[in-house]
Amino acid sequence: MSATATPARPRRRPRREDSGSPMLLGHGRLPRVLAGTALTVLAVVWLLPFLWAVATSVQSEQDVTKPGLSPFKGAFTFAAYRQILERGNVPTWAFNSVLVAVLVTVITVGISTLAAYGFSRGTFRGRRALLAVTVAAIMVPPQLLIVPLFEQMTMFGLVDTYAAIVLPQVVAPMMVFILKRFFDGIPRELEDAARIDGASEIRVFRSVVLPLSRPIVAAVAIFVFIGAWNNFMWPFVVTNDPDLMTLPVGLATVKDAFGVQYAQSMASALLAALPLIVMFLLFQRRIVNSVATTGLGGG
Known part of the structure; x- marks a missing residue:
């Protein structure tokens, strides 16, 4: 009597996770x-x-x-908006805000990327101590620096100038640290290959490191621009000329003589936030992608 062999049933493989869609709360x-x-x-x-x-x-x-x-x-x-536009020089203040925010963003990103690359790849003496000072500067509240910064601007004769508004804002220890952590995650082999081909250190930084760092650089630029646009305290302290005021400072000067005007206060806040809202709606996908990918390169 011959026994018929029963074919073995294939084992059921566990369900694989779909790539690109992380499981947060489970399937279903x-x-x-x-x-x-x-x-x-x-x-x-x-x-x-x-x-x-x-x-x-x-x-x-x-x-x-x-x-x-x-x-x-x-x-x-729209009476509150009409009163604000009639009493204040909103176009000039908006231009000043755009100019200051763009200058602060460009200079800060340039300085921060170079400093972060130096901390990440440099081997100079005192590197660790300087990096420790940079990290420690993150914990210093900006309000503590207002008086010494104002004294410096007064000593240099820069009060009531664009330089006084822009220059103190371009030092961003937090952005240097974020960029440095990202640069640490970039494979050094790519840079070594470029050096073998005869590229200088500046060429390596410009042609290899920066193209690989576009997400983090874009995220840093977004954060710096928003911070410079919303900055009220420092432009308020260092400017007295109404033609140099930024939008948050200028709108704060439009006050009524009859106490707190809630409708005007809300209208001023919305006018100051409107450019950022428009910018986010126009570049929503790029902004979200830049912010979402900032942590992928640094370990």
Whole structure:
């Protein structure tokens, strides 16, 4: 009697994760619903103050001060925006903000990338001590430096100039540290190959390191630009000339003689934030990709 051999059943392989889609809460419909619900709640919580500010800015002061929890308490009007535009030199302030933010961004990115590359690849004496000082400078609150920086600007005769607004903002120890960590993760073999071909150190930095560092450089530029645009304290301290004021400082000077005007305050804040909102809407994909990939190169 011959026994028939039963074919062995192939073992079921475990399900592989789809590349490019990390599992956060697991597979299936329920985790996706939970994640979507949580993100929706967070988005509403984040957008609620912004929507409240918009609603306040398009009402009259009399309607805003009425009792009640509803954000819409009166007729729709642009009176607050009209008063701000009539009383202030908004086009000049906006131009100053754009100029200062662009100059600060370009100079900061240039200085920070060179300094970070020197810390990452350099072998000069005192490198570790200088790097320690740079990291320690991150913990120094900027408010502590206002008085000595103002004294320096006064000594150099730079008060009420664009240079006084721009130069103290181009030193960014945090950005140097972030870039240095990213440069540490770039394979040195690529640079060695370029040196074998006769490339100088500047050529290696410009043609090898920077092209590989576009995501982190773009993210740093975005952070620096937003910080320079929103900076209120230093431009407020170092400028007295209304023609040199940036947009946040200039809008803060547009005040009414009858106390706090909530509609005008919200309108001023939205006017100052409007360029950043437009920039984000235009370059949303590039901004998100740059910020999302900043941690991939540094170990």
